[in-house]
Amino acid sequence: MHPWAEWNHVVKLDPDKTLVDGESFEAVASSGTDAIAIGGTTGMTEEKMARVVEACGRYDVPVYIEPSHLGAVYHSEAHDGYLVPVVFNAGDPTWITGAHKEWARLDGEIDWSRTYPEAYVVLNEDSSVAEYTQANCNLDPDEVAAYATVAERMFAQPILYVEYSGTLGDPAVVEAAADAVESASVFYGGGIHDYDSAHTMAAYADVVVVGDLVHDEGVEALRETVRGANEA
Numbered sequence: 001m002h003p004w005a006e007w008n009h010v011v012k013l014d015p016d017k018t019l020v021d022g023e024s025f026e027a028v029a030s031s032g033t034d035a036i037a038i039g040g041t042t043g044m045t046e047e048k049m050a051r052v053v054e055a056c057g058r059y060d061v062p063v064y065i066e067p068s069h070l071g072a073v074y075h076s077e078a079h080d081g082y083l084v085p086v087v088f089n090a091g092d093p094t095w096i097t098g099a100h101k102e103w104a105r106l107d108g109e110i111d112w113s114r115t116y117p118e119a120y121v122v123l124n125e126d127s128s129v130a131e132y133t134q135a136n137c138n139l140d141p142d143e144v145a146a147y148a149t150v151a152e153r154m155f156a157q158p159i160l161y162v163e164y165s166g167t168l169g170d171p172a173v174v175e176a177a178a179d180a181v182e183s184a185s186v187f188y189g190g191g192i193h194d195y196d197s198a199h200t201m202a203a204y205a206d207v208v209v210v211g212d213l214v215h216d217e218g219v220e221a222l223r224e225t226v227r228g229a230n231e232a
C-alpha cells in the first residue's frame with residue numbers, strides 16, 4: 001500500500017513563503033491534514049527546504065519533500081520521502097525526464113524505497129509552474145483524461161496530479177481524470193480556499209492539496225478545507 005492510500009488532504013508548504021503572523025509549523029501539523037508536502041517552483045534552495053523539513057519533521061504527520069529541481073533535494077531522516085514531479089504536458093523535456101536524468105547521475109544518495117513519482121498535468125497557464133515548464137495548458141477534459149490513461153497504463157505512474165496552482169480549476173477536468181484511472185490516485189491542487197472548494201474537488205480527487213491558503217489566510221481556514229475534504 002502506498003503511503004497516501006488513506007490520505008484525503010495534504011498541505012503544501014512553500015519554503016519561500018512565510019506563515020501567517022503568530023502561527024507555527026506545529027499548528028499546521030495539527031490542523032487535521034494527512035500529510036505535509038514541502039515545495040514550490042520559484043526561489044527554492046536546499047537550505048530553505050531544510051529549514052521547513054526540520055521544523056515539520058518533529059510532529060506526527062508525514063512529511064514529504066517535492067523538489068522542483070536538483071538543487072532543492074534535501075536528504076534527511078526528518079522527512080518520510082520524496083514526491084518527484086514528472087510534468088506530462090511540459091513543453092520542455094527537462095521537466096519530463098531531463099532533470100531526473102541529471103538527478104540520477106549526480107545524486108549518490110537516492111533512496112528509491114521512499115521515492116515516488118507524480119504525473120503532473122499543469123493547467124493554469126498563469127502559474128509559475130506553467131511558465132517554468134512551458135506547459136501546454138490548453139487542454140479539454142478528454143485530453144487530461146488521456147494523459148491520465150497514458151500516465152497510468154504506459155508509464156506506471158501511481159499518482160496523477162491535476163495542477164491548477166493559484167486558481168480553482170474545472171471540476172469536470174478532475175472528474176474526467178478520476179474516471180480515466182483504475183488504480184492510480186488522483187491528486188488535485190489549486191485555489192482551494194474553503195469548505196466548499198475542498199468538498200467539490202474531493203468528490204472526484206482522492207487527495208486535495210492546499211498551498212497558498214495556509215500562507216495567506218492561516219490555519220483556521222486550512223481546517224475548513226480539511227473538513228471539506230474529509231466529508232466529500
Ligand SMILES: CC(C)=CCC/C(C)=C/CC/C(C)=C/CC/C(C)=C/COP(=O)(O)OP(=O)(O)O
Binds near residue numbers: 040
Ligand atoms: C528530478 C528532480 C529532483 C526535480 C524535477 C522535478 C520537476 C519536473 C519539477 C517541475 C516543476 C514542478 C512540477 C514543481 C512542483 C511544485 C509546484 C508545482 C509548486 C507550485 O508552484 P507555483 O505555485 O506555480 O509557484 P510558486 O508558488 O513557487 O510561485
Ligand SMILES: O=P(O)(O)OC[C@@H](O)CO
Binds near residue numbers: 163209212
Ligand atoms: O497554492 P494552491 O493554489 O493552493 O495550489 C496548491 C498546489 O497544487 C500547488 O502546487
Ligand SMILES: [Mg+2]
Binds near residue numbers: 014040211
Ligand atoms: Mg504557489
